[in-house]
Amino acid sequence: MFLLNFIVIALPGAVIVLIIAAGAAHWLKLMPQSMSFSWLAIPTMGLAAGGATMALMVEELAIRPLQLQSELLGAQIVTPIELRGYRFWGVIMDPGWAWVYEIDPATATRLTSGCRPDPNPRVHWCDIAGTLDQDAGGADGRGAFVRVEGTTLTIQEYFY
């Protein structure tokens, strides 16, 4: 996901920033006569591409899970500091995202207190919130849920 964002968004953006910066440096005479702007080309592109990648990272790892928590639970129960894993699949079709958090045992107990034991002995998790939106035909839709298993909380969103 981050490599794709880098290739599609950050890299072309960095090239545009580089052209503008080179033009500005030349026009405003910002560079010393003895030094070429090419020395600052890689730092400029790195700052632009890195800034864009970091903004996309904040969106992907902090803002989206926060929005999902607000939608599904009505409150923020985990923070990006507790994030332990991130997965993305289905670039072209049926994309999905999963954020895995490590929570403290007291919070895990509190969150799973309303869960009934599953009749299937192999199921140890508890879905504490979820939603499934389907179109009229039922072929396309969106699902999202929050699952707790032990002290691991997983937020997942997928489209099909």
Add this chain to the structure above:
Amino acid sequence: MNRADRFVRIYTGIGMAGGLVFLIFGTWLLWIAQSSVLALLGLLTLTASLAARREHERLMRQAQEGSDHGHRPLAEAIDGGGVDAGGGDEDSERLG
């Protein structure tokens, strides 16, 4: 230090600081999502900024050494209204 030299110093400083920030968050991203994009970008930005800073310092030192040997530093000459062909004229005057 003239405006252009100050610009290069500030710009490479921003590059080094930005590269370090990208490297720190990139390491976190590498751990969380197994993506090395940001860490590599940070490393590249930091290294390139350091190289540009060193080159700038080398050029400034060179200009300073030039001024110590009786020549006007290039930056000073530019600030003072452009590089002149004074050396040749002085030589002509000395030669009579």
